[in-house]
Each structure stands twice: as C-alpha cells, then as structure tokens.
Amino acid sequence: xxxxxxxxxxxxxxxxxxxxxxxxxxxxxxxxxxxxxxxxxxxxxxxxxxxxxxxxxxxxxxxxxxxxxxxxxxxxxxxxxxxxxxxxxxxxxxxxxxxxxxxxxxxxxxxxxxxxxxxxxxxxxxxxxxxxxxxxxxxxxxxxxxxxxxxxxxxxxxxxxxxxxxxxxxxxxxxxxxxxxxxxxxxxxxxxxxxxxxxxxxxxxxxxxx
Numbered sequence: 109x110x111x112x113x114x115x116x117x118x119x120x121x122x123x124x125x126x127x128x129x130x131x132x133x134x135x136x137x138x139x140x141x142x143x144x145x146x147x148x149x150x151x152x153x154x155x156x157x158x159x160x161x162x163x164x165x166x167x168x169x170x171x172x173x174x175x176x177x178x179x180x181x182x183x184x185x186x187x188x189x190x191x192x193x194x195x196x197x198x199x200x201x202x203x204x205x206x207x208x209x210x211x212x213x214x215x216x217x218x219x220x221x222x223x224x225x226x227x228x229x230x231x232x233x234x235x236x237x238x239x240x241x242x243x244x245x246x247x248x249x250x251x252x253x254x255x256x257x258x259x260x261x262x263x264x265x266x267x268x269x270x271x272x273x274x275x276x277x278x279x280x281x282x283x284x285x286x287x288x289x290x291x292x293x294x295x296x297x298x299x300x301x302x303x304x305x306x307x308x309x310x311x312x313x314x315x316x317x318x
Contacts, residue, residue, distance in 0.1 A: 158188045162226055166309045183219040190220060194231055197224035199278075209278070210245075216284020218313055225298065226311045234306050235264040242266070246274045247298070263303050269316055271295040293317050 157170075162184070164172040169188075173181050191197050199209045210228065215221050232238050235251040235258075242249040249268035253260035270280050272290050281289065281296050289296070293315035301309040 158192055158223075158227075159185075161230070162188070162223065163308055163310050180219075183217060184223070187217065187219040187223040191215075191223050191227065194224075194227040197227055208241075210280070212278050212280050213283050215281075216286070218285070220284075221281070221286075221296075222311045222313050225300065225313070226308060229266075229300055229308055229311070235266050235300075235302050238266050238300065239268075242268045242298075245280065246270060247280075261304075263301065263309075265299055265301040268298040268300075269295055270298070271316075289315050 159170045159173075160168045162169045164176075169184060173184075176184075197210055197215070199211045208228075210224055215224055228241065229238050232241060239249045239251050247268040247270045249266060251258050251264045251266050253262040253264050255262070258264060272281070272293070272295050274295075286296075295316040297314050297316040299310070299312045303309050
C-alpha cells in the first residue's frame, strides 16, 4: 500500500456515477496531486520485477518469454530496460518533478508504448480512471464487459483509439516506428483488459487501418 491510494481510488466515481471525460482525474492532474500520490503506485509495484508483472495473454512476460519469437521477446526486454518504472515514461518539468504526461518523443516502438501504458494503468488502478486519462490525452475511450455493458460486476476491458489526424499536444505515437505507421494507418487501437480485482490481464496496441 502506498500513500495516497485512497485519493486515487476516489478519483474514479462518486456515488456510482461516472463523471464526464476526465473530470475528477484531470482536475487532480492539473493540481499536481496525482503526480505525487496516485503515481506513487509505481514505487510500490516495483517491488515485483516488471517482467513478472507485465501481462502477455493473462500470464506474466517471464512465463511467456520462451514461447515468443526472438524479435518480439527482445523488443519487450529492451522496452523494460528503457522504461523500468512509470517515472521513466513521464515528461519531466524543469524543476525535476515528474508530471503525469507520457513522454511520447521517447516512446518509439509498440513494445515501449505498451510498457508505458501498462505502468500508467497500474498506477491509475481502475478502468474508469484509465478511460479518463486517455480521453484527456486525445483518445476516444470506453470500458465494457464481455457483453458490452458498464458498470458491471464482470471484468472490464478498456477500448481506446487514437486518430493520427488528432490535434492533441503532445502528439502520441509521433516518434520512431510510429512515423511509418502514420503513412499506412489511420491511427492506433488500444485494448487493456482487467480482471475482477482490477488487475491488468493484457495490454495490446495495434495499428488501426479502418
């Protein structure tokens, strides 16, 4: 348990009603409170190695690594080395304090983006909080259970899309291999599945060609 956890949990909904896109969460982000409290989850989670937390089809990367193609395994291993914790994924202000904004200029591959989005989701803790953050970053995002409803007692999956013609600033998926993606795709599609306890079961980022 890390300091400020209750603050993070209370961001998601009040009285069972989901606020508008990013309402409670973005207000706290602007105030800088979540940067110190909610995102402190990363330091608590780092007790367990990232390769033992990052999920591949419902199992830790460390359990799936031997079954993966060399190229895919090496891409994730490189991403884990480059971004071992959430603070390494974030933009850093001139005073040295991290703010909860992903440093997209340094996120250059699918594996790196999935790694940082996993670390962010881990810190935010709930599907609702993740949807709020994604909407605030220029994504379209929803959360649904297997039957397409929410709220629900069943596990939820966050479905999000980022369109390359979006005017978000900073612009996600703008560096490295994503420059090529912008020539062949209309955007990026993201799926992050949670279980009943809001533990992350999978993170999948793909090109959207629709």
